[in-house]
Amino acid sequence: MKTAFITGATSGIGKATAELFASHEMRLVLCGRRQAQLHALKEDLGAKTNVHTLNFDVRDKEAVQTAIESLPEDFADIEILVNNAGNAHGLEPIQKGDLTDWDAMIDINVKGLLYVSRAVLPGMIERKNGHIINIGSTAGKEVYPNGNVYCASKHAVDAINQGMRLDLNEYGIRVGAVNPGLVETEFSEVRFKGDLERAKKVYQGYQPLTPEDIADIIYFVVTRPYHVNIADLVVMPTAQASSTLVKKKP
Ligand code: NDP
Ligand code: 8X3
Numbered sequence: 001m002k003t004a005f006i007t008g009a010t011s012g013i014g015k016a017t018a019e020l021f022a023s024h025e026m027r028l029v030l031c032g033r034r035q036a037q038l039h040a041l042k043e044d045l046g047a048k049t050n051v052h053t054l055n056f057d058v059r060d061k062e063a064v065q066t067a068i069e070s071l072p073e074d075f076a077d078i079e080i081l082v083n084n085a086g087n088a089h090g091l092e093p094i095q096k097g098d099l100t101d102w103d104a105m106i107d108i109n110v111k112g113l114l115y116v117s118r119a120v121l122p123g124m125i126e127r128k129n130g131h132i133i134n135i136g137s138t139a140g141k142e143v144y145p146n147g148n149v150y151c152a153s154k155h156a157v158d159a160i161n162q163g164m165r166l167d168l169n170e171y172g173i174r175v176g177a178v179n180p181g182l183v184e185t186e187f188s189e190v191r192f193k194g195d196l197e198r199a200k201k202v203y204q205g206y207q208p209l210t211p212e213d214i215a216d217i218i219y220f221v222v223t224r225p226y227h228v229n230i231a232d233l234v235v236m237p238t239a240q241a242s243s244t245l246v247k248k249k250p
Contacts, residue, residue: 001050004222005029005078007058007116008085010037012185013135016211017082017218022048024219029075031067031085031116033057050074058085058112068119077127080222081120083113083157084135088150088191102149109153113160125171131222132168134161135214136179141234144243150191154179158232165231174229178217181236182246183209205248206239 004021008014010032018030022045030041031054038053045051052075056063071078086109089101117132124130139147140154158177165175188199202208214235221230239247 001025001027002079002222003027003029003075003077004080004082005031005116005120006082006084007031007112009041010034012187013180013183013211013214013218014082014084015041016215017084018045020212020215020219022051025049026080027075028052029054029071029078031056031058058116059107061111061115064112064115065119068116076123078120078123079130081117081124081130081132082135082218083116083132085112085116086135086153087187088139088147090193091146091150091191093146094148097149105149105153106156109150110156110160113157117160117164121168121173124173125168128172130168130171131174132164132176133218133221134164134175134177136161136177138179138181138234138236138240138243140177140179142243147243161232165229174226176221176230177232178214178221179232179234180209180214181234181240181243183211183214185211205250206246207237208239209235209237 004026006014006018009018009030018028018041021028027050029052032038035055038055042051042053054067056067058064089104090098134157136157137154139151140158143151161177168175184203188202189196192198217235
């Protein structure tokens with residue numbers, strides 16, 4: 001039974017991945033800040049597999065380290081790390097950017113991913129066995145108007161993905177990124193600070209990806225034979241050709 005550690009498992013892509021992994025009886029460590037959602041996940045998925053939940057903010061490096069060090073023996077040998085926690089905060093031209101939003105995106109999407117990886121890696125290196133899946137974005141491949149800092153944070157994930165693969169090569173650890181385009185989750189709700197009407201509009205007039213679509217791909221990535229490493233994968237809805245070109249019904 002493989003142990004998978006998923007950050008940002010309380011909603012969207014992380015939650016769908018946890019559900020799919022549970023249906024394949026993978027042992028799960030599920031992380032997020034919302035305790036009620038973590039509790040519900042443990043109740044629901046606990047019927048299918050062994051689940052351990054960790055409540056921490058990826059921005060807090062001491063909390064990250066303590067949480068990972070506190071893992072019970074059964075869950076401590078992490079084979080798969082899905083670095084998924086992250087969000088966009090705001091969509092403003094650079095000259096109007098909110099500094100708190102900028103801090104959140106850099107601290108969560110970039111530094112949080114680094115803190116979690118740094119805490120998990122020693123075990124993988126010792127066992128010479130591990131697979132890291134970094135959830136990037138099309139925003140890490142191109143920049144769109146008003147996306148400035150979110151795109152920068154995902155370009156950083158792209159660079160970190162490449163850097164990890166180079167540095168971990170000698171230990172036989174697999175590293176790859178899954179970079180989705182538009183996926184309907186709580187993402188836009190967070191970006192627009194709870195403005196549900198505005199969030200809904202992002203996904204209207206075409207068929208966006210679902211979190212389950214991305215979970216399927218992540219499951220495919222982690223179930224390839226060990227000599228196969230999917231290094232970098234971009235996936236968009238068929239209606240999307242780039243960050244700025246989406247064919248919508250009038
Ligand atoms: P959701 O908002 O649905 O999920 C985000 C998850 O990240 C939640 O589980 C949330 O948990 C967790 N999270 C956010 N901030 C923190 C934090 N400070 N500490 C710990 N956990 C945190 O969005 P998605 O599922 O869409 O996003 C998942 C990933 O996919 C992100 O990295 C996002 O950038 C990326 N992505 C999303 C796309 C989309 O169109 N939706 C497209 C491309 C990439 P909690 O609030 O409980 O802490
Ligand atoms: C999420 C996709 O296009 O909103 O990373 O940046 S997008």
